[in-house]
Amino acid sequence: MRNRVCFIGLGLIGGSLAMAVKKEHPSIYVTGYDINSENAGLALTLGVIDEIAGSAAEGAIGADCIILSAPVQQTLQLMEELSRLPLKKGVLITDVGSTKETISLHAKKIFSDDVVFIGGHPMAGSHKSGVSAAKAHLFENAFYVLCGEKDEQALYIEELKNLFAGTKANFVVMDPKEHDLATGVISHFPHIIAAGLVHQAVRHEEENPLTRRLAAGGFRDITRIASSSPGMWRDILLQNKDHMLQLFERWFEEMQRIRNYVDTEDSHAIYRYFSDAKEFRDGLPARQQGAIPAFYDLYIDVPDFPGIISEITGFLAKEQISITNIRIIETREDVNGVLRISFQREEDRIRARDCIAKYTSYETFFG
Ligand SMILES: NC(=O)c1ccc[n+]([C@@H]2O[C@H](COP(=O)([O-])OP(=O)(O)OC[C@H]3O[C@@H](n4cnc5c(N)ncnc54)[C@H](O)[C@@H]3O)[C@@H](O)[C@H]2O)c1
Numbered sequence: 501m502r503n504r505v506c507f508i509g510l511g512l513i514g515g516s517l518a519m520a521v522k523k524e525h526p527s528i529y530v531t532g533y534d535i536n537s538e539n540a541g542l543a544l545t546l547g548v549i550d551e552i553a554g555s556a557a558e559g560a561i562g563a564d565c566i567i568l569s570a571p572v573q574q575t576l577q578l579m580e581e582l583s584r585l586p587l588k589k590g591v592l593i594t595d596v597g598s599t600k601e602t603i604s605l606h607a608k609k610i611f612s613d614d615v616v617f618i619g620g621h622p623m624a625g626s627h628k629s630g631v632s633a634a635k636a637h638l639f640e641n642a643f644y645v646l647c648g649e650k651d652e653q654a655l656y657i658e659e660l661k662n663l664f665a666g667t668k669a670n671f672v673v674m675d676p677k678e679h680d681l682a683t684g685v686i687s688h689f690p691h692i693i694a695a696g697l698v699h700q701a702v703r704h705e706e707e708n709p710l711t712r713r714l715a716a717g718g719f720r721d722i723t724r725i726a727s728s729s730p731g732m733w734r735d736i737l738l739q740n741k742d743h744m745l746q747l748f749e750r751w752f753e754e755m756q757r758i759r760n761y762v763d764t765e766d767s768h769a770i771y772r773y774f775s776d777a778k779e780f781r782d783g784l785p786a787r788q789q790g791a792i793p794a795f796y797d798l799y800i801d802v803p804d805f806p807g808i809i810s811e812i813t814g815f816l817a818k819e820q821i822s823i824t825n826i827r828i829i830e831t832r833e834d835v836n837g838v839l840r841i842s843f844q845r846e847e848d849r850i851r852a853r854d855c856i857a858k859y860t861s862y863e864t865f866f867g
């Protein structure tokens with residue numbers, strides 16, 4: 501049993517994993533280090549870790565297992581640092597980075613035979629960062645990719661599955677390159693598209709200042725992930741550069757295809773384009789139970805007057821709908837404010853939308 505584990509990077513993912521480890525294995529002693537001492541302090545206060553390490557080295561040296569949970573370029577540097585330390589013989593090191601090939605190759609290059617490295621990637625998360633958004637059940641029912649050698653490292657893969665059993669994730673062993681292309685398609689490239697759509701709207705706003713105000717549910721839904729950490733996504737794209745370049749080409753072809761249908765007014769092809777996409781999208785597995793519970797956001801366009809928050813919470817209380825967070829996120833002199841309310845469950849968000857429609861004429865959007 502690995503009794504002492506050390507998390508390096510105590511943000512959303514490191515914090516959520518540490519919570520899951522402590523929940524499942526109360527006897528394991530969890531230490532943690534974060535380059536930002538405030539984050540580390542918060543992790544300790546929230547009970548996410550048992551002790552703050554004074555440095556990455558200090559935490560790593562005494563650990564039986566080290567989990568690197570920093571942005572992926574930082575992960576490479578941390579690996580360099582670890583490779584020069586007198587770590588425990590047989591120490592198990594893993595990471596949580598969204599890219600796997602560069603990290604796995606780097607591990608092979610720099611670690612001695614006394615170190616076991618198995619790359620990892622829990623396939624759930626959020627556009628929110630930091631330990632304050634961490635949840636023990638963030639990864640429930642999500643896939644958790646492990647990039648280890650199925651035969652040679654089978655024992656250690658089992659150890660990691662056991663260590664992270666509290667996540668209730670579905671573990672899958674995958675080749676790093678295969679992982680990077682697949683996540684490029686379903687995660688990395690979509691973040692580019694989301695940011696690209698926002699840039700398109702920003703440019704259009706120069707022509708029509710109403711653009712921002714016209715943005716309704718569709719724009720908000722598809723651009724939610726444009727609110728993610730810019731530094732984290734810069735690092736991911738740089739590490740997955742080759743696949744990204746390949747996906748840009750495929751995307752240009754994809755856009756050319758639908759552009760041609762529109763240009764030639766091929767109504768049958770346009771219909772098929774949408775219906776095929778709908779069929780695939782409707783067939784995606786339901787959102788995992790328990791994961792990202794605080795992120796069912798409802799936006800309400802509200803008049804900007806004092807007492808609006810208590811008015812809205814009053815309506816929700818009447819219908820016994822509980823909320824996890826509420827705040828005004830935008831106020832401007834000439835227009836309404838936008839209130840964002842977060843719910844633990846999708847059904848609460850839907851009930852809240854119906855409740856607002858029942859008691860007011862304010863417009864609502866899902867975010
Ligand atoms: N956010 C997601 O949805 C998601 C999902 C799966 C995997 N990941 C991966 O998880 C990793 C962490 O992402 P996150 O969402 O938790 O980000 P985050 O910003 O919430 O947390 C990262 C933490 O790492 C710390 N850090 C940065 N450099 C460090 C260093 N050199 N030493 C110690 N601490 C350092 C930061 O201060 C921060 O607290 C990234 O590699 C990301 O690719 C993210």
Ligand SMILES: O=C(O)C(=O)C[C@]1(C(=O)O)C=C[C@@H](O)C=C1
Pocket residue numbers: 597598622623624625626627628686687688725728
């Ligand atoms: O839900 C979100 O906001 C996410 O972006 C989570 C998400 C993704 O689905 O792309 C982001 C990065 C990861 O490595 C894994 C999951």
